[in-house]
Structures are given as C-alpha cells and as structure tokens.
Amino acid sequence: MERYLKRKTSDDVVNAHNSARGNSCPNVDDTNWEEKIEYDPGLRKEIDSYHPNQKDRVRRKYLQNGPCQPRTFNFPITKISGKDRKFNAEWFDEFGSWLEYSKAKDRAYCLCCFLFRDRTKKEDGYKAFVVDGWNGWHRKIRLKEHVGGIGSLHNQAMKNCDALLQRAQHIDVAIQIQSEATKNAYFTRLNGSIDVARQLLKLGLPFRGHDESKDSYNKGNFLEFRDFLAQHDPALGKVVGKDAANNSLMVSPEIQKDIVECFAKEILHSIMEEIGHDVFCLLVDESRDVSCKEQMAVVLRYVDKCGTVKETFVGLVHVKETTSAYLKSSIDSLFANLKISLKQVRGQGYDGASNMRGEFNGLQSLIMRESSSAYYVHCFAHQLQLVVVAVVRKHKGISNFFGMISTLLNVVGGSAKRRDIIRDINHEHVSKALGCGLLQTGTGLNQEQCFQRPGDTRWSSHYKTLKSLVDMFPTIVKVLEFVENDDRDRANRDQATGLLVYFQSFDFVFYLQLMLAVLIITNTLSLALQRKDQDIVNAMKCVKSTRHHLNEFRNHGWESLLGDVYGFCDKYDITKLEMEDEYINPKRARQKTGITNKHHYEVDCFNDILDWLLQELDNRFNETTSELLICSTSFNPRDSFRDFNVENLMKLAKLYPSDFNSG
Template identity: 40%
Template sequence: MQPKLQNYKASGPKGRQRRFKFSWFSDFPSWLEYSESNHRAYCLLCFISSKNIKRRSGFDVFTVQGFDTWKKVHDGKNCAFLVHIGSGPCSHHNSAVTECCYLLNYPNHIDNIVEVANNQEKERNRLLLKTSIAAVKWLTLQSCSFRGHDETPQSKNKGNFLEILNLLAEFNPKIASVILENAPQNAKYTSPDVQKEILSIFAMKVRMHIREEIGDAKFSILVDETCDVAKREQMALVLRFVDQDGVVQERFFDLIHVKDTRALTLKKEISHVLSSHGFDVQNLRGQGYDGASNMKGEFNGLQALFLRECPYAYYVHCYAHRLQFALVAATKDVVPVTQFFQHLLFIVNTVDSSSKRHDELHDAQMVELACLLVIDELETGQGANQIRSLKRPGDTRWGSHLGSISSLMDMFNPVSSVLQKLAADSSPGTYRADGDTSFNYLTSFEFVFILCMMREILEITEQLGQALQKKRQDIVNAIRLVQSTKFLLEEMRSDDGWELFFCKVVDFCVTHEIDIPDMEQTYIMRGGRARRQPDHFTKERYFRVEIFPATIDTQLTELNLKFNEKVLGLLSISATLVPNNGFASFQASEICRMVEKYYPADFNKQERVGLENQLRHFVIDASNSDDLKNIATIADLCQHLVASRRAGTFNLIDRLLRLLLTLPVSTASAERAFSTLKIIKTRLRNKMEDEFLSNSLLVKIEGEILEHYSYNDIISEFRALKERRVEF
C-alpha cells in the first residue's frame, strides 16, 4: 500500500526520531510500499519473488522484517533505497523486477511462446497428414495409381497423389499455406513410404473390423484363384458369417500370392492368414471352392485337408459354377445346339468386328426405331429404346449366353440389314462371303428355332444364376430355386409347352419374314448318325424330338448331376422351418436327428433335447404371429428373430439357423474380387507389390468399413506404426 497519512509514526532514539515521507512514493513508485500496521517500508517486487530468488544477507529487510531506519534515506548514493535497488542488472532487486515483469506479461513468456509454436507445429503436421490420408483414401477407392512418372517440381504432371494435394490446396487456403513448398522437407508426408503406411493402416482397420464382426462365431471360407496381369497366381480369401444382427455377410479378407496351386500350398497359406488374425480353425463350418481336383479331392484336396483338422467344415461346390457347367454341357452334348453357338459367334464377329459395321448397325437401329415409333409399336419414355450392341457369349462368364441371344433377337432386323448390305458390297477389301454366310445362318428356320429355344431355357435358369451370386443367399433357398428351375424345364418339355413354344417361334418368323418350312416334309440328316436311327424323317420330328426335348433333357440331367447334395440332407429338412409354408412337413425329431449327425460339436445331448422343445414352441408362436407368417427364407427368419428379440428365447434355433446360413452357396464374391483386381493391377501397373495390391483390393471392396473411423484414429495408428521426430 502507498497510504497518504497526516503523520507517519516516528522511530529512532529520543531527540533524533525520523518519519517516513510521502514524497518517497514518487521517487520509487514501482516497488515502495508502507504498512500502517507495523509502520515499516517494504519492497513489493522483492516480496513477490522472494520464493524464487536466493536470499542474501539483509535481503529480508524489505521483504520480511520491514525497513524503518529512516535516517539512512537521503539524497546521496548511500541511500538505503538505492542500495537495495543495486547498481547492476543482476542485483536481487532488479532480478525480482524482471521476474515480476515476466509474471505480468505471462502470455509472451518464452515457455508460452515455445508451447504456442509447438501447438502450431502439431496442427500443421496434422493438416498435412489429414490431407495425405484423404488423398490415399480417394485414390484407393477409385482404383487409381498413386505415383507419376516424373514427380519433380518442374513436372507438368506429378502423378495423381501430388496433383490431388495441389487441387485441395487450390481451394483451401489453410492447406495451401502448409502443403508442399511451405512444408519442411523432412515432414511433408507425401513420400511413397508414407502412402504405403497410410494404406496399410486402412487395410489393418478393415481387417480388425471384420475380425470384431466375426468374434467367436462360426464362419466359412470362400477361396478361388486366378492369374493377374503379371502372370502371378493370386488366391482370394472371403469369409462368410452371420453378424450380431442375424444378417449374412461375405467379407473379402485377403489376396494371397501363391507359388503354385497344390492343395497343400493353399492350405498352408490360408491357415497362416487365419492364425495371424486370431481365427480358430475349429470354428470353421463351411468351405466353398470350385470343382477343380486340387479343391474338391476327397483324399488330398484342399477340402479334405481342412476336414482332417475340423470334421464339420463341410465342403460345398460353388453352385454358380455348377449351373454354368450345366449350361455349357447342354451346348456340347446336342450337336445342333453346339453348331448354333458357333454360328452365333460367327454372326457377332462379322457384324461387330469393325467400327464401320458397328456404325452401320447403329444407323440401322435408328431407322427401325423411327419406323416402329411412327406406327406406335413402341412406347416412349425416359431410358427406353436405347441403342444397343451385340454381345459375345463366353463359357466362363455367367449369363453371357443369354445376353448374347437376347441382344441378337432384339436387333434381328438391324443385324439382317447390315449382313445384307455387306453381302451385296462389291468394293475391294470387303468380306462378302462372311456377310452372305452369316445372313444364311441368321435367316434359316433351324437357327431361329434354336435361338428362341435357348432364350426360353436360359431365361428359366437366369433367375437361379442371379440368385446364386447374391452375397446373402442361403443354401436352403438355393436348393429350392434349383427344384423350381427343374420344374419349369419339365413343364416346358411337356406337350403343352411344345405347342406354346412353337407358336412363339412361328410368330417370330412371321414378324421378321423368315420362311417356315413344311413340317411334314422329309428331313435329310446331315452327317453321320447311329445305325439304329433312320436317316430320313419329317422336319417336325427333327425339331420336336431330335432338338427340343434332347436339349431340355440334357439340361435336366446336368442339373440333377451337378446339384445332387446327399451330404447336406439337413438343408431340405431345415427348410420346413420357414413359416410361410405353414409347417406342412415339419418334424422336430427329424431336425434333431440331422443336427446330431452333422453338428454334434455344436449341440450336446441336453441341448438337442432343448432344441426339440424350442422347435415345438416356435411352430406355435410362428403360426399365431402375423410378423412371422410371411417370412420365406431362413435368412429373413434369422434376422427377424434378432430384431424381434426372439433369439434369446429360441437361442438354440437361432444357433441352428446361423450354422445353416454360414454354409457357402457360391464363390461369386471371390469372382467379383478378381474383377476388381483387373481394374487395380493393369498392364501399366504390373509391378505392383503383393502387399500393396492386397491392401488396395481390400480397401476398394470393403471401403465402407472405413466410415467407422475418423482421421484421429488413422493418425493415432500412424504414430504407433512409426514414431517420428515431429509431434502430432
């Protein structure tokens, strides 16, 4: 305090007493204080900093004891106040003054300045790393390359990664202020190593999420192999399981390079991946492969090797492959059908082999559409009446045969017009013979007959083919679709089916001006025939007996052969659990016997008794519940039990349904992974590392999982992956 009093208390011997002067406050305004309680003078600054400054002799006078020797205060250089201040900047008083100045100016303290600078450095580093993370994520999801041929500052095209960073900096001043040129050379976070580290973190997060989704549940593996563009054998591993919500999931997990396709090699690589991520092989309940000998071999095949470790990991030959094999077999066993597909491919190649003919086909379609619109034969609308092109059939592409036949039938008149024009073209360099031959094939009644017949057959099997390729298809429903497909084919083969089909063929011929032969006329069979068969018979017999039923019989025979599941008899019985069939053939005891046979490790004796009781209660509950009556598949049933909280009540039924749904149906997910592989690893990127390729493919296919993680999660993993000198 600096009080202004009438009289300050005197001190000293009698006759020589002195008092404090108020004018001294003006001489030493910054630190001098006077205490009214003990009537002594103090130094405020030294008192505040007395704890941090080492004391010397006499230092306590102005801090603790108080100064009252007023006679020593005078104008000379030996003034007590001046002596206390000291002559140098390092005196105790001046040090106290400096410390108090720091205290009063705390925001500008050096420690705070350093801390603010460090925080700014952290934010700058985070912004740089976030930008790189966003660029890597976008490029991976779009299957784009990262690096460029020339990434020097003088390059006009530095590659996708750096160009995206420049684009982001162009629209964000904060990024522009720290990125690339302004970033320190040792902390740009744009090097190829950093790009690979970020991608590896993405892949690690995705695999970790899939592992947490599966947990301790039972799962199946789907495996298929292919050669990439660099002629390296790659094996795709897909995991099929039922998640906590009762939904069937098929997650792509890894792409593994294998030196050879021997069953032992594949088994070793798959086991290594599963064990490295904490999967227990004893939880394996299904294997889905193609029909190659190294896969399905009963003694040394891949499925046999896994069955030795886990006897309940049942092998299911990919149903989609089986269907494709059945379709191909039908074309090979019936000679006219085989010749038909040869002629079909020849027509497609003739019409669509050059850009000139492609343009002519385009123009012919435009003319036909204009004519049909004039006579009101077509309906107009958005997306309707699109210009199309012919499709080539392929043995390894599911549904390609139907696409090729349908495109030809829909463009029959334009194709005929192009072939006629080609056959009549006399200019040099044209393929008149090909055009004339193709036109003769196209306009023959036999070709049109088989064209319409194969479209009818393939349209019946197409529904099954599409269903088998769904990720969430259950095997019980797949078997039911096989049965319905067989029924429709048998219905088509009947007398009524023949009459209906032949009428369609006649209508098509009349519409497109195709000559219809006399069916009573004698048909002379070309080529050799069995001796017991006549060489001369009517054309009606030829089409109605030799082609039509023979083709359908071949289809039915192949379907019966390819889809004969004796091992999994549990499936047909378990289908009786579906409520919408009214439980007509339901037998709880039969289901329990099949469970005892196929899943003894998942249901003990006591649980099998409990399962039978739960099944009886479930039938009564489902029969009286409106929300269960319309459920048509066990996949929907499993999901509904979880949603309606019945899974806790019928926990054993829920377990059984999950085991059935875990069984694989097809390896279509692995096939889709190979389609993505062709997009990522191209001819220009054929030197891609296996780990980088696997991570890119995983993030591309299962990229939606990354939405569960924030930038901070990725940055934390980045720090853990590689400690750096800079802070985040």
C-alpha cells in the first residue's frame, strides 16, 4: 500500500480540494462557455460535450434562464391523420417548468431530461423529448406518460434540477461557511477512516461486521480498529466522541466503499503509469464465486523499470457467458478502461480449457489475431496433469476405475467408525509384520496410514491414493466385508458388495498396476516442474525425458507390467486370466468377442492408453512454445549469462517481428 498510496501534505490536500471544486483546472476554456448557451432547445449542444468542471455551471445557467416557452408565437399547423394540428400554448401552464418549444424545429422538448437524464437509459421518451423532439400534437397523453410515476427518470431529473438550484446545501458552500475548527475536525475524521482502511487492506482483513450498532460487542474490523485508534490518538478521539455530528462520522458502509474504491483507482493508476507503453503478458482465469456468478480475474505480468518481474491483479470482471468471444469482449472493455491495448500483449497464460486454448476459436487465438506475438504458454505442471485427465476421459476402463475408487472413498471413509476400523486393522498388520521381522523399525518408518482422497486437478494426489490402496488392500477388503455384513444402511451394503466384486477382479488389478506405472513416470516430472528454481532448459529436458520413458514403457514394458499384475493376484488370491484364452466381455458374457485376453489388455488397453498419453504430451508441449522458451533463456543472467546464444536470439527476433527491425 505504501508503494502506491503515499501520505500527502496539507498543501497537497488543499490543492486537490480546490481542483475538485473547479478552482484549478488546466486546459479548460472558462471564458466563452456562456456564449454557447442556446435558448432554443432544438439548437443546443449536448451537456456531455462540455468539460466536466463546466457542466454544473452550464446546467445552472439554463435553469436560471428558464425553459424556452414562446407563448405568443404563431405555432405552425401540421396535417396529422387528415386534421390540422399544432402545439397548444396552454400546455406550458399545465406541465410546469419542464416543457419547452423549439421555433427552429417545431418540436417540444424536456428541459430537465436534457440537463440530467442518463444517456445510457434510452426508455421513457429519451429520444422524443431529448434528442429528436416531440411533435405528436394529437396525442397530449404522451406528455403525461413522459412524466410517469414518482420514481420515473423524468422525476429524478427534476429532483436533480431542484438540488442544483439550492446552492446553500452544496458541499463546497457548506464547507466554506463552516468554521476552521469544524473543517479541521471533519478532515481529522476522514484521515482517521483512511488510515484504518489502509491498515485493513495491508492485513487483508474484511471491513464489515454483522452488527455495527453502538452496543454491539462485534462491530466489525473497521469500527473496532477505528475506536481503538481513537483511544490512542487524542486528536481523533476528540472529534469522534460526543462532539461529532451523527451524519459526519465518516464510518458508514458507503464511506468505506468509497475509500476502498479510491485506493483501487490510485493503485491501478500507478500500475498503468509503471507499464506505460511497454509490453506485458496477460494472465486470465475464471471461476464461480460463492454466489454462483462467473468471475474472470485478470492479471498483468510485466518487467518494471528496475528489471523486476511483477504480476499485478488489475480487475475482476463478472462474465455472463464463458464462451471465448464473450471473454474476449470483457477483456476489451477492461483494457479500454485501463487505457491499454492488446497490441502490447506479448504472452498469454490461461488454464487448459477448450474455450481458452482452442487453436481456432479459443481466447488465445482471438487475441493472437490482433497481436500475432501474444504466444500462449501454459503452466507445465498443470499441462502434465491435464494430459492424464484427457486419457482418463477417453478410456472407459480407466474412467470406470477412478469412478470405483471415488465410490470406495465414500464407503470406506464415510464415517469415523470405519476410519477407526482401518487404523485398528492396519495397526494389527504392522505389529505382526514387525514381530516377524518383515518390517524394520526406525525414525519416520511405519507411520499411521490413511486412504487419501485425490484432488480433481492435482494428479500427484492420485498417485498417493493408488499407492495407499496397494499398501492397505487387505485392510480395505476387510472394511468392505464389515460394511457388507453389518452396516445399517442398505445402500452402503449394496455398494460394498459391488466394490468387493470389482476390487477382487483381474480388471481392477490390471488398471491399478498400469496407472501406478504411468503416474510414477509422470509424477517425477510433475514434482520437477513445480520447483520454483527450475530452469526452463532443464524443464524442457525433463519433458523430453518423460516422453522417452513413456515411449520405452510402451515398447518394452508389457511383460514387466503383466508380471506385476500376476504377482498382485497371487499375493491376494485373485483369479488370474490366461492371456491366450478368449476374451469375455463382462457386460456381454455370451457374445463372442473373437479376440484373446492378450489382444484386449495389451492392444486395446495398454497400447491405446500410452499412445494417447504420448499424443497429448506432444499437443500440450508443442514445438512453438518449446522453441520460444528455450530461446528466452539466452537472456538468463545466471552464471554470467552462461546460456547466451546468438542463434537463439535471432530465432527469438523472428518470433517477435514487430519488436525487431530487419537492420
């Protein structure tokens, strides 16, 4: 916070206050704005065309002049529906001070809506009474419809007109007539609220409480902290006590939001000044919040003037759709507000969803159409996890395997009683193994084991789940038998019966050993890619090494995998299948398949899964991204620019043609 929001001196506060009142506004022509005031409503300039510091003075001038109501004018006659029609001067008396008539265009207008109507709200006669004018003289009821009810846009504009004419109630006038002591007390309370907000933002604490009344014991962090500050600051404590006006405490929720919003604008302004016209990378991710609204977080990654790489959060945008086109339009709107361009983007980083990484209609391709050098680079560790996810979704056997494990976790770990049974049985097995000398004792050995639930995207947790399943297999079988026989819930008993059948089948053992072998290879790469000190070149070598190991396992790993499967079956008395026998589909036992068990498990399962893994690795870690990252290492200052390479620099220049000239 201190980097962006520095405390200002009293002179800075006075100058900012005068600037806000319009006393000091450069590049504003204050001499001829009154000459542009038109009495005829059909010839006037729009209010938005004036400078913001002039708008209120222009509005006040129009209201002082009053509406254009030429009562003695000979209104022209117009043929409407075969009858002669014209404006009626009596309408000026009936509809008060808002109705105007333009001699130049023979149309009626609304003065209040012209001065204060929100241009974004086009309903309730905005076009007829503000832009083009109204000439439906045969339908007087349209005038009443334009006025509308109490909360109509027209009545809101009239209230704004009345408030503008009451100068004595304006903030700048009220401050001017106050005594110097009152002004100082006001600024002391305001500065106290700003300091409290500053500290809460530093600590990342929420502001509001459930009960902010005076007698509450938990008013929320903002009020509690401000009261604490007032007790230790005599100047603040004096002006927030009984002497402070109830409507000037500067602690309302609206004030808190205004202060935080000012902080956000100042920080964003500082970040945009630091970026300037330089290039940056765009990082985007979208997810649902607690209210089930899709929110898109936008982060910019850039190098500051000191050469430090920074990642700064610049916005949270609510998106109604998650299509790539809608996300692109939301980013365009945010960039327009921040006054930066997609032409400055030199890199993109998203998750692996199809709407983000799609080569033809994904978000990264839409942005690359505007900035050809905005290359998409995904987190290597996450890409590796998505490779395994893609295989799971493609192969029915693997998908069913992980689905059964998820069901097993719900049944076995669904109650504290079953978890206690797991601990007791596992403790008994460990004690017997120690007594027989099968296990060694020592620090860190034979720790209490549990059946870990895997995460959706963290595939290293799936490896831990399968490893604990192998180590605790007899324990899990006993717990399932206990649930099948003694559980009171019939649904749990039925699930346990089905799980016992599946987990004592050859299919389960085969997929268990296969996925363990695959995850051992990929988990080593995943851990290497997640190291913060990992070098890019080493990371690319790790990817190539993993692909090589998977390819070796694909070509020469079938016999070793089958040996592990048969060994597990022999250990736990599970029926083995002879590979030369005819394969029987469990879902259609009477239908002949015409293939052997070896063909099904080796070709349709083992080879297919590993082929898909290798294909996904090639797709995720494509050649362009790899070349870009390797060429970028030429700028690495580690070990006195040990990786500096002129050829890589030339390749990098070709990848960014707009940043390097041919000379």
